[in-house]
Amino acid sequence: MDSARNKELRALACRVRMGIIEGVYHAKSGHPGGSLSAAELLTYLYFEAMRIDPANPKWEDRDRLVLSKGHVAPALYSVLAHRGFFPVEQLKTLRKNGSMLQGHPSMKLTPGVDMSTGSLGQGISAAAGMALGAKLAGKDLVTYALLGDGEIEEGQVWEAAMFAAAKGLDHLIAMVDNNNLQIDGTIAEVNSPYPIPEKFEAFGWNTVSIDAADFDQIEAAVARAKQWNGKPTAIIAKSVKGKGVSFMEDQAAWHGTAPNEAQYGQAMEELREQLALLET
Amino acid sequence: MAEIQKTATRDAYGKGLVDLGAVNDKLVVLDADLAAATKTGMFKKAYPGRFFDCGIAECNLMGVAGGLSTMGYTVFASTFAMFAAGRAFEQVRNTIGYPHLNVNIGATHAGISVGEDGASHQCCEDIALMRTIPGMTIVNPADYQEAYTAVAAAAAWDGPVYLRFGRLALPHLFDETYKIEIGKGVQLRGGDDVTLAATGLMVHEALAAAEQLALEGISARVLDIHTIKPLDTEILGKAALETGAVVTAEEHNIIGGLGGAVAEALSETLPVPVLRVGVEDVFGASGPAAEMLKVYGLDAAHIVAKAKEAIARKR
Numbered sequence: 001m002d003s004a005r006n007k008e009l010r011a012l013a014c015r016v017r018m019g020i021i022e023g024v025y026h027a028k029s030g031h032p033g034g035s036l037s038a039a040e041l042l043t044y045l046y047f048e049a050m051r052i053d054p055a056n057p058k059w060e061d062r063d064r065l066v067l068s069k070g071h072v073a074p075a076l077y078s079v080l081a082h083r084g085f086f087p088v089e090q091l092k093t094l095r096k097n098g099s100m101l102q103g104h105p106s107m108k109l110t111p112g113v114d115m116s117t118g119s120l121g122q123g124i125s126a127a128a129g130m131a132l133g134a135k136l137a138g139k140d141l142v143t144y145a146l147l148g149d150g151e152i153e154e155g156q157v158w159e160a161a162m163f164a165a166a167k168g169l170d171h172l173i174a175m176v177d178n179n180n181l182q183i184d185g186t187i188a189e190v191n192s193p194y195p196i197p198e199k200f201e202a203f204g205w206n207t208v209s210i211d212a213a214d215f216d217q218i219e220a221a222v223a224r225a226k227q228w229n230g231k232p233t234a235i236i237a238k239s240v241k242g243k244g245v246s247f248m249e250d251q252a253a254w255h256g257t258a259p260n261e262a263q264y265g266q267a268m269e270e271l272r273e274q275l276a277l278l279e280t
Numbered sequence: 281m282a283e284i285q286k287t288a289t290r291d292a293y294g295k296g297l298v299d300l301g302a303v304n305d306k307l308v309v310l311d312a313d314l315a316a317a318t319k320t321g322m323f324k325k326a327y328p329g330r331f332f333d334c335g336i337a338e339c340n341l342m343g344v345a346g347g348l349s350t351m352g353y354t355v356f357a358s359t360f361a362m363f364a365a366g367r368a369f370e371q372v373r374n375t376i377g378y379p380h381l382n383v384n385i386g387a388t389h390a391g392i393s394v395g396e397d398g399a400s401h402q403c404c405e406d407i408a409l410m411r412t413i414p415g416m417t418i419v420n421p422a423d424y425q426e427a428y429t430a431v432a433a434a435a436a437w438d439g440p441v442y443l444r445f446g447r448l449a450l451p452h453l454f455d456e457t458y459k460i461e462i463g464k465g466v467q468l469r470g471g472d473d474v475t476l477a478a479t480g481l482m483v484h485e486a487l488a489a490a491e492q493l494a495l496e497g498i499s500a501r502v503l504d505i506h507t508i509k510p511l512d513t514e515i516l517g518k519a520a521l522e523t524g525a526v527v528t529a530e531e532h533n534i535i536g537g538l539g540g541a542v543a544e545a546l547s548e549t550l551p552v553p554v555l556r557v558g559v560e561d562v563f564g565a566s567g568p569a570a571e572m573l574k575v576y577g578l579d580a581a582h583i584v585a586k587a588k589e590a591i592a593r594k595r
Contacts, residue, residue, distance in 0.1 A: 125343020
């Protein structure tokens with residue numbers, strides 16, 4: 001992509017981060033760390049890769065995304081809002097009684113959410129089912145799944161990986177947000193799923209390893225996945241948990257904690273500064 | 281006397297899928313390496329392009345079923361009851377139940393009548409597990425025709441349906457004109473002294489029990505409660521009011537199944553004695569199905585005894 005578009009996308013990712021912080025701060029709970037690490041991946045998908053229509057969120061031939069790491073709903077909601085599925089202002093209702101923005105995604109309540117998720121390991125199976133359905137219908141739509149690196153400790157992920165390869169679901173693209181942290185520590189310490197690309201390759205997948213914050217690399221990885229060689233593709237994206245907010249970066253403690261008022265102020269100030277640099 | 285035809289409800293399931301597949305090209309069937317036993321193999325043979333074997337991975341099976349259903353397909357996902365409701369409970373709850381997707385779960389080999397395979401495969405908890413999922417519909421047919429017509433009924437039903445089928449061949453109760461109506465119980469025999477509300481293969485035992493009770497001058501009403509959720513509280517309430525005592529009968533733990541559902545419903549509306557015939561909160565064991573059903577009290581004799589006890593406790 002050209003450098004101007006790259007800069008635009010970085011600015012969008014920064015706005016997405018601000019939406020994440022707004023939501024989690026007003027909810028006084030939620031998962032900022034893994035939401036911030038996935039900001040570029042989701043921004044790229046919804047602003048570049050996916051064939052979608054915010055005015056017609058149930059359009060049959062749209063590309064799908066299953067947020068298998070459903071706890072990063074604040075990131076998905078922020079991207080959907082900035083993409084025009086609903087007003088950005090609504091992000092402040094996250095997790096509130098009566099809000100359509102549930103703690104974890106609900107396809108019944110939120111326009112643009114393609115599958116209800118939240119219980120780890122299950123989303124990728126649903127995504128495989130969608131990819132199977134598209135293939136059966138002869139549609140060339142793409143199904144994306146975003147997984148956490150801790151999430152792939154779930155056995156069901158590998159059941160789904162085996163299934164997707166066995167059925168030749170090459171229009172399934174899984175992204176693993178490899179921020180290296182889960183609640184109890186680093187994923188290597190807790191129950192290491194490393195090496196990740198080798199595991200997916202052993203299950204019959206293509207893999208591409210990239211930097212999750214680099215839009216050029218994300219674009220190249222998606223382009224490689226779209227060579228449609230009969231295999232599903234896993235994009236293993238090395239990321240930084242809490243990225244964009246200095247005191248949250250690489251801290252497991254910010255997995256599921258909301259900022260207090262002072263921390264909220266500082267986070268928003270940092271993000272505004274980053275945005276100002278990108279929008280000059 | 282002409283010999284009574286006997287067929288397993290799982291055979292009706294397979295035939296129902298094949299016949300529905302002929303008129304519904306959006307029908308897709310998934311299995312987990314048990315197609316020969318669940319009878320989805322019949323559909324696989326007829327429509328190989330619309331059958332997918334997910335292998336021995338039931339959690340993924342349910343997730344795939346959920347995702348596939350969002351693409352406009354009528355999905356049936358099959359495996360044994362133990363794995364459908366047991367192993368994959370949380371997948372059914374979160375990926376199918378919570379988004380209220382049109383996935384039909386064809387669970388076969390439910391209950392003690394699995395026989396020789398023993399306790400690990402004799403699922404007597406599935407109705408209880410599925411009942412607790414909001415919006416889940418549970419259908420446990422009593423014979424071939426009821427099971428056969430349950431396939432199309434489930435496909436047309438809004439939201440997830442858990443279809444419970446057995447391994448054993450059962451006598452045919454209904455002729456070809458009968459069509460199951462989900463949520464509506466069927467009165468198979470009139471009676472005023474006691475109601476025998478049964479589901480699945482226990483409907484046959486309830487009918488036999490009513491015959492025996494009649495010989496002793498006791499008039500028993502027999503209800504086929506094929507749908508455990510939503511429960512037909514109308515037919516049950518009327519029966520409770522008119523007979524004053526109820527015995528439930530099911531091939532399932534007495535906790536949380538039909539007996540639990542009926543007791544819950546009647547205790548809030550028309551409290552009458554409700555006694556439950558079922559597996560009395562124990563694990564099963566290996567043995568020929570017919571013998572094991574007797575060992576666990578799943579027979580007419582046990583229903584007769586409970587019926588008398590229920591009548592004696594009427595106020």
